Amino acid sequence: xxxxxxxxGSRPDPQVRIGQGPRNRRELMVKMLWIGVWLIFxxxxxxxxxxxxxxxxxxxxxxxxxxxxxxxxxxxxxRNMGRPFAPGNVVLLIAVLAVLAxxxxxxxxxxxxxxxxxxxVACGATLPVRAAYWAIPATAxxxxxxxxxxxxxxxxxxxxxxxxxxxxxxGVGQLVRTTVELRKARATVAQLxxxxxxxxxxxxxxxxxxxxxxxxxxxxxxxxxxxxDHPDKAxxxxxxxxxxxxxxxxxxxxxxxxxxxxxxxxxLAGAHVALTAAGVTAEMPxxxxxxxxxxxxxxxxxWSLREAVTNxxxxxxxxxxxxxxxxxxxxxxxxxxxxxxDNGSGGSGGGPGNGLTGLTERLEKAGGTLEAGxxxxxxxxxxxxxxxxxxxxxxxx
Numbered sequence: 001x002x003x004x005x006x007x008x009g010s011r012p013d014p015q016v017r018i019g020q021g022p023r024n025r026r027e028l029m030v031k032m033l034w035i036g037v038w039l040i041f042x043x044x045x046x047x048x049x050x051x052x053x054x055x056x057x058x059x060x061x062x063x064x065x066x067x068x069x070x071x072x073x074x075x076x077x078x079r080n081m082g083r084p085f086a087p088g089n090v091v092l093l094i095a096v097l098a099v100l101a102x103x104x105x106x107x108x109x110x111x112x113x114x115x116x117x118x119x120x121v122a123c124g125a126t127l128p129v130r131a132a133y134w135a136i137p138a139t140a141x142x143x144x145x146x147x148x149x150x151x152x153x154x155x156x157x158x159x160x161x162x163x164x165x166x167x168x169x170x171g172v173g174q175l176v177r178t179t180v181e182l183r184k185a186r187a188t189v190a191q192l193x194x195x196x197x198x199x200x201x202x203x204x205x206x207x208x209x210x211x212x213x214x215x216x217x218x219x220x221x222x223x224x225x226x227x228x229d230h231p232d233k234a235x236x237x238x239x240x241x242x243x244x245x246x247x248x249x250x251x252x253x254x255x256x257x258x259x260x261x262x263x264x265x266x267x268l269a270g271a272h273v274a275l276t277a278a279g280v281t282a283e284m285p286x287x288x289x290x291x292x293x294x295x296x297x298x299x300x301x302x303w304s305l306r307e308a309v310t311n312x313x314x315x316x317x318x319x320x321x322x323x324x325x326x327x328x329x330x331x332x333x334x335x336x337x338x339x340x341x342d343n344g345s346g347g348s349g350g351g352p353g354n355g356l357t358g359l360t361e362r363l364e365k366a367g368g369t370l371e372a373g374x375x376x377x378x379x380x381x382x383x384x385x386x387x388x389x390x391x392x393x394x395x396x397x
Contacts, residue, residue, distance in 0.1 A: 038121070041114035042070065045104070048111040062108050069100045073118050076126060090126050097122055098139070105146045113158050116143035120162045124169030132173075136166035186273075205252075212248035216241050262302035264293075268323070271309040275321055278313045280342075285325040293336055297385035300359075300366040301338050304383035307355045308340035316344025316379060327387065335368070335384040343378040359383070 048054075049062055076093045101115040116139055123135035140162040147158060223237035268284060275282040293301075305323070312321050324339040360370045368385035 038118075039070075041117050042066070044111035044114055045108075048109065054108065058108065062104060065100055065104050069097060069104070069115060069118070072096050072100075073122060076122055094119070094122055094126065094135075098142075102142055102146050105143075106149055110147060113143055113147055116140070116146075116158070116162050117165055120166030121169050124166045125173050129170060129174065132166070132170050136163065136170070139166065208251045209248060212244055212251075215244050216248075219244070262299060262306065264298050264302045264305065264325075267302040267305045268325075271305055271323060274309055274313055280312060280318055281320045283320075283322045285323060293385070293387055294366075297336065297366045297368065297387070300362045300368055301336065301383055301385055303362055304338055304359050304370065304381065305340065307359050308381045311355065312340070312342045312344065316342050318342035318344030318378060328384075330384075332386070334387045334389060336387050338383045339380065341375070341378060341380040345379075 045062070045066055049059055049066070052059075054062065072093050076090070076097075097115075097119045101112075101119050104115060105112040120136050120139045123139060124132050127135055140159050143162050144159050219237045219241045223234045223241070226234035226237065272282050272284055309321075309323075312318055321340065321342045324337075324341075326337050326339075328335055328337050356370070356372055363370045363383055363385065366385050368383060370384075371380075371382040373380065
């Protein structure tokens with residue numbers, strides 16, 4: 001979890017995000033592998049062509065038709081992962097598949113019935129749900145009738161596969177669409193929260209400075225009118241202006257300090273969102289609200305949590321992260337202990353980075369301590385701050 005001085009950049013997410021196109025070569029290879037697994041149903045047509053069961057013309061025509069079928073299917077499925085085709089183009093490509101599959105199966109034999117599985121998958125993955133509910137049974141029916149065309153009576157398994165895999169893809173498509181909508185909703189919530197925070201800041205600044213600035217303006221005008229004839233009274237007004245301005249400055253500094261001080265509960269919620277978005281399984285404390293903790297100590301723990309989670313996401317390469325928060329009794333008195341432990345590499349830096357050094361200084365200022373280093377299965381950060389005896393309310397984890 002130490003910062004990498006050589007890169008300084010963020011590591012790619014360890015998992016491919018659902019409902020989005022590939023962003024780099026690694027994600028492209030993962031998705032190609034996932035789609036390639038399902039090309040197993042092409043084994044029978046390829047064996048049929050290679051077995052010499054047809055004339056030369058039929059073999060060439062079958063190879064050309066199979067190539068066109070696979071190219072159409074892959075372009076439709078790959079494009080649907082990123083920016084989808086227009087609805088009209090989707091219907092056109094599915095129509096090409098729907099024509100090629102029965103044509104090849106009806107002319108070349110039952111080994112080609114597996115092509116109907118791809119037609120069903122394409123319908124389930126790209127068509128609206130209501131249209132897919134009609135298209136998939138229709139594909140299964142055509143597959144069944146095509147099998148009967150060759151006198152093949154045992155086509156129940158083929159029919160079952162076409163229906164099962166097609167409707168399974170409808171479910172997968174629903175999951176992808178739901179994930180995309182949730183991602184958009186999360187972005188909208190974050191934007192609304194930022195807007196609400198800006199409005200709160202505007203209200204607080206108005207309440208803090210509105211009266212003071214109005215009073216300063218009024219007294220400045222009075223001092224200006226008094227200067228020629230009553231310099232003593234003008235001086236008193238200037239002294240009042242100085243006092244009001246100093247108090248306004250104190251109020252602003254206190255307000256800014258409050259805005260900048262992180263809260264542990266907010267950081268825990270943010271940590272869960274950040275880890276989940278990065279594909280890291282997070283184990284969080286059951287009760288995120290600490291009791292009886294001074295503000296400075298809570299702020300130091302919040303900064304520690306933020307830095308630790310940032311390092312997990314950016315540098316560790318972990319897929320699991322444990323966050324534990326508990327009140328403990330030590331030889332030096334009661335403390336609130338924060339533990340952040342992951343199963344990653346801990347980064348490639350040779351020593352503690354600037355972030356950990358800054359955390360140590362923050363915690364020491366609050367009377368706490370920091371322990372951070374590699375363990376057998378990953379990296380662990382332990383931050384402790386003292387709590388007053390009255391705040392020892394038991395375990396918070």
